[in-house]
Amino acid sequence: MGSNSVRREGDSLMVGLGETPPSTDLFAEDLFADRVVLVTGGGTGIGKAVALAFADHGADVAVVSRNMDHLTPVVEEIESRGGRAYATTVDVREYESVDTMTETVVEEFGGIDVLVNNAGANFLTPTELLTPNGWRAVVGTILDGTAYCTLSVGEHMIENDGGAIVSMGATNSVQGAPYHAHSGAGKAGVHNLMQTVASEWAVHDIRANTIAPGIIETEGVTEAAGGELPEEILQDIPAERFGTPADCVPTVLFLTSPAAAYVTGGYFAVDGGQLLASSPF
Numbered sequence: 001m002g003s004n005s006v007r008r009e010g011d012s013l014m015v016g017l018g019e020t021p022p023s024t025d026l027f028a029e030d031l032f033a034d035r036v037v038l039v040t041g042g043g044t045g046i047g048k049a050v051a052l053a054f055a056d057h058g059a060d061v062a063v064v065s066r067n068m069d070h071l072t073p074v075v076e077e078i079e080s081r082g083g084r085a086y087a088t089t090v091d092v093r094e095y096e097s098v099d100t101m102t103e104t105v106v107e108e109f110g111g112i113d114v115l116v117n118n119a120g121a122n123f124l125t126p127t128e129l130l131t132p133n134g135w136r137a138v139v140g141t142i143l144d145g146t147a148y149c150t151l152s153v154g155e156h157m158i159e160n161d162g163g164a165i166v167s168m169g170a171t172n173s174v175q176g177a178p179y180h181a182h183s184g185a186g187k188a189g190v191h192n193l194m195q196t197v198a199s200e201w202a203v204h205d206i207r208a209n210t211i212a213p214g215i216i217e218t219e220g221v222t223e224a225a226g227g228e229l230p231e232e233i234l235q236d237i238p239a240e241r242f243g244t245p246a247d248c249v250p251t252v253l254f255l256t257s258p259a260a261a262y263v264t265g266g267y268f269a270v271d272g273g274q275l276l277a278s279s280p281f
């Protein structure tokens with residue numbers, strides 16, 4: 001436990017910088033009962049943790065991405081826990097593919113109440129070596145993909161009188177950093193898009209927020225970083241550890257639950273303090 005953690009005798013939960021407890025210790029079991037949740041990129045990393053958590057709190061969960069091999073185990077895991085789940089493939093860079101996905105999920109579950117735009121892509125490269133195709137592969141996934149899913153599912157939410165959207169941004173969207181030209185610009189676009197959607201679609205009872213993970217240990221980010229996350233980065237993270245997918249889960253659940261009924265257009269860093277400037281002294 002860190003020195004700034006608080007624990008009273010007999011408490012099971014810390015309120016300082018500690019390990020994030022499982023969502024089942026934090027939220028009501030039926031928080032998302034009768035709700036349908038769509039998680040893009042829901043077969044791996046953060047998306048997988050989020051999809052499983054929604055199911056643990058009663059939601060019917062659709063997981064979508066390009067590779068069914070990523071999705072099937074998540075469906076099986078949710079079903080083995082007694083939940084309802086569905087998977088279909090999509091390439092979020094293609095609008096037609098996204099629209100088919102939306103129709104398929106609506107047909108399967110009867111609607112979509114929550115959209116989690118989690119599908120993402122990244123690799124680190126000096127900007128002068130970034131090819132147009134490399135730019136498109138990453139920005140197409142992050143920004144076009146988030147926009148396409150938001151437009152397609154949003155149309156459905158407007159018809160159905162409301163919903164909640166959460167998009168995965170990243171801390172690199174507010175602070176440029178070497179080798180992040182495509183990823184940082186794409187994530188900045190995601191943040192701005194969510195603000196616009198929040199302002200326009202409040203009238204339709206739709207909320208939209210952005211979560212900005214810091215560095216969350218997943219296979220995806222480790223590969224994007226070239227195979228290893230350099231330990232030196234920890235010097236810039238006040239929490240003194242990398243994040244885990246479980247650290248991101250409660251913020252996603254909170255923002256898409258009725259507890260956040262007055263929260264829209266926001267930007268929520270889940271980064272162990274990574275965005276804070278270090279002291280020059």
Ligand SMILES: CCCCCCCCC/C=C/C(=O)SCCNC(=O)CCNC(=O)[C@H](O)C(C)(C)COP(=O)(O)OP(=O)(O)OC[C@H]1O[C@@H](n2cnc3c(N)ncnc32)[C@H](O)[C@@H]1OP(=O)(O)O
Nearest residue numbers: 120121122123125131133134137170172183220221224225
């Ligand atoms: C330090 C800690 C920081 C840590 C970082 C801090 C956090 C940052 C915030 C974000 C973090 C994350 O998103 S982490 C999540 C990362 N997860 C993922 O990336 C999973 C999905 N990724 C993918 O599918 C692939 O990696 C990706 C390349 C993006 C897309 O695959 P595709 O099959 O569509 O594309 P490809 O045909 O392989 O490649 C398309 C073009 O991109 C180029 N390209 C591909 N990989 C390349 C590479 N490593 N370097 C240069 N260029 C590359 C290719 O040469 C092609 O260009 P041409 O040669 O010109 O044709």
Ligand SMILES: NC(=O)C1=CN([C@@H]2O[C@H](COP(=O)(O)OP(=O)(O)OC[C@H]3O[C@@H](n4cnc5c(N)ncnc54)[C@H](OP(=O)(O)O)[C@@H]3O)[C@@H](O)[C@H]2O)C=CC1
Nearest residue numbers: 041044045046065066067091092119120170216218220221
């Ligand atoms: N881990 C980190 O440190 C950080 C992550 N993030 C963001 O969090 C989100 C999850 O990342 P993380 O869990 O780490 O990484 P992963 O690589 O595990 O997740 C990316 C997911 O996106 C899916 N995906 C990629 N391209 C497409 C596409 N074109 N169409 C549909 N699905 C696609 C992948 O599935 P498939 O291959 O089956 O298509 C995969 O499930 C991403 O948006 C990422 O940018 C933000 C900041 C930091």
